[in-house]
Amino acid sequence: MSHSKCARCDHTTFEMVENTPEGSKYQLTFIQCERCGTVVGVQSNENIPALLHFMKDMLVEIMQKQGLSTRYVE
Numbered sequence: 001m002s003h004s005k006c007a008r009c010d011h012t013t014f015e016m017v018e019n020t021p022e023g024s025k026y027q028l029t030f031i032q033c034e035r036c037g038t039v040v041g042v043q044s045n046e047n048i049p050a051l052l053h054f055m056k057d058m059l060v061e062i063m064q065k066q067g068l069s070t071r072y073v074e
């Protein structure tokens with residue numbers, strides 16, 4: 001298996017740093033070189049699968065209160 005390395009300095013370890021880029025409303029996590037700080041990846045701080053499950057449960061509850069079928073949601 002090959003090891004990931006920084007394109008700028010060839011260092012092979014990385015760190016995750018929370019950052020809110022200028023003009024962004026949301027905090028993001030930068031994956032960056034531990035030595036020189038070059039950003040190699042960005043990910044959302046939100047847990048999207050957990051958010052989707054929460055929204056599905058709320059949708060089912062609303063649909064059940066309205067007497068609507070939830071067979072395509074559950």
Ligand SMILES: [Zn+2]
Pocket residue numbers: 006007008009010011033034035036037038
């Ligand atoms: Zn580097």
